[in-house]
Amino acid sequence: MTDLAQPERRFREVARGALGRQGTQAALAAATGRLREARLSAWADLPDAEELRERAHRIRMRAIDDLDRYLDEFEHAAVAAGATVHRAATAAEARELVVGICRDAGAQLVAKSKSMATEEIALNDGLEQAGIRAVETDLGEYILQLAGEHPVHIIAPAIEKTASQVAELLRGVDGIDVRPELEDLTATARRQLRQVFLDADVGVTGVNFGIAETGSICLVTNEGNGRLVSSLPRVHVALMGIERVVPRLEDLPVLLKLLARSGTGQRLTTYTTLITGPRRPGETDGPEQLHIVLLDNGRSGLRRGRYREMLACIRCGACLNVCPVYRRAGGGAYGPVYSGPMGAVLAPLLVGLERAPALPHASSLCGACTDSCPVKIPLHELLLDLRRDLVSEGVASRAERLGFWLWSWAWSSPRGYRASTGLARLGQRFGRLAGPGRAWSAGRELPRLAPRRFRDRR
Amino acid sequence: MSTASRVQLFATCLGDLICPDAVADAETLLRDSGFDVEFPGGQVCCGQPAFNAGHHGAARRVARTFAASFSRAAPVVVPSGSCATMLTRYLPELLGCEPFDVWELSAFLDRHDARVAASNAGRTLAYHDSCHLLRELGVSEQPRRLLERSGATLRPLERPDLCCGFGGTFSVRQPEVSVAMADDKLASAGDAEALVTADPGCLLQLRGRRERRGEGPRVVHLATALARGVA
Secondary structure, X not given: OOOOOOOOOHHHHHHHHHHHOHHHHHHHHHHHHHHHXXXXXXXXXXXXXHHHHHHHHHHHHHHHHXXXXXXXXXXXXXXXXXXXXXXXXXXXXXXXXXXXXXXXXXXOEEEEOOOHHHHHOOHHHHHHHOOOEEEEOOHHHHHHHHHOOOOOOXXXXXXXXXXXXXXXXXXXXXXXXXXXXXXXXXXXXHHHHHHHHHHOOEEEEOOOEEEOOOOEXXXXXXXXXXXXXXXXXXXEEEEEEHHHEEOOHHHHHHHHHHHHHHHOOOOOOOEEEEEOOOOXXXXXXXXXXXXXXXXXXXXXXXXXXXXHHHHHOOOOOHHHHHOHHHHHHOOHHHOOOOOHHHHHHHHHHHHOHHHOOOHHHOOOOOOHHHHHOOOOOOHHHHHHHHHHHHHHOOOOOHHHHHHHHHHHHHOOOHHHHHHHHHHHHHHHHHHHHOHHHHHHHOOOOOOOXXXXXHHHHO | OOHHHEEEEOOOHHHHHOOHHHHHHHHHHHHHOOOEEEOOOOOOOOOHHHHHOOOHHHHHHHHXXXXXXXXXXXXXXXXXXXXXXXXXXXXXXXXXXXXXXXXXXXXXXXXXXXXXXXXXXXXXXXXXXXXXXXXXXXXXXXXXXXXXXXXXXXXXXXXXXOOOOOOOOHXXXXXXXXXXXXXXXXXXXXXXXXXXXXXXXXXXXXXXXHHHHOOOOEEEXXXXXXXXXXX
């Protein structure tokens, strides 16, 4: 089962694996580099980029500050449009709800479009246990499902896969050979998925934004699969994190502009779908039922505190693409769902620091993430605050706390500083034998303490 | 000399212990530009190593040595972008005290049209932006301008936005990723004669990796590059 929890050592172990695979390293550098450049050039033609970021921040924070009200408003309007709205407090509750809806619909096949929220609640496992087949229809997600793996990037889930790996996976579906060329690969996936769209009893999607004013949900995709999944099957289930609500329809263009530009460098995503209720009497297409499941899973607890700005995240992936740590460690190191700087902040907040203690430290605090964020979330400062919480909540190890305490005790006076650094000079050749010195010197020479400190030369 | 030209030099712990020559070079640059350089003897460290690791109590204990040693009556000049960031952005709140007038060395020299000798005439150098200096303090043009005034031709790095991988305790918590990031940075300097940085932290990281690999550009502190040239 998917779980956002991330044991202390796992980041380092998975990152080490990624560093050892040349193909993965090349794919990471190329994909993040390409997405970053696309973003920079898309932003360059916005005359008022900074003002737009400020506006987007305000829109998101207005929704977060008054979340209960906007959620009620959203629910009311959605129900008035004919949708059924469910609320799920936990991932398990949401999973049961969605599986229940599928079961009630007599579903045998569920078509899914890309949704990180469904990853968060491990929906595919839940459906499988209920004997219902779920098929991912986003190309990247489809590839990963065939490989039995989790997404490594929130908008480009399979970036670590090479074309020949993808060709091999697609051949495994129907035994038909496919050349490892982009066009052939997409044509094959299209052929394989077409029948899924037609046969699916239920379509499951995420939600990019929910509009309180109209009860509409907005979906953006580049492959059009979101539109097929939400209109062809008899039943459409949309899973929406409660923080995805925006107050008014007029707020949407600002966010869509920034989302597309920040994620892929497009001015607008290829397919932007606004759905208000299910098929109405007299209409010829659309699902008979629309279920919107509002997922809390730890989010409402963040509304008032220091970390409330994290709820403003629009999942564009810009922070992943600029992060020098993500670029090398890869997405898997952060855990099975959210990755990069946004994941390093969000995952511990959702599951608790003690269950993801390495993530706040999985950053050099360079601040590139904060600079890139279209809604101005101070990501690296939130990481810094999470580190403080690791210490104050007693999650940081006893050895670490003792180490810093001793250090601060010695360095709380010039005399203690002189004495301790004098001792360190005597013992420095043993520095590489244990602890931080050992970790440092595995790949680097330890710095030598100068024979005379600067202060001693005066 | 008037009080206006008095400056206080903060060596920083890494400067004092690991690269005292660079601190001496910073002092020379300041003196050559007509400043009266004072070295407050009670100084130790700004507390950043603990602060960035989340240990605010420990950070506060150490940061107090700074507040006790320095005066608010004259500028504090620091040959380190990250310590300057700690002192300006975080220390006042951490200690609940009034801010100090803190300047990173290159920003200070540039602001005062410092005299720079032609110590790098004919040389091709690369400049590495340390993250805090670049993003927190917004200092990127000043060190480049100074290096160009010293006669150097600057070879732009392909990805100047990428961190060198030091990041304080990050360097030992995630040593493999940290080292890979250093490799990226060293490789991007290409055929530059030296890679210049304004931060002792980056210096430690990049130098340590270069020494281990036995190849790559030499890594030199900005103060040294300006005062004596990179040779």
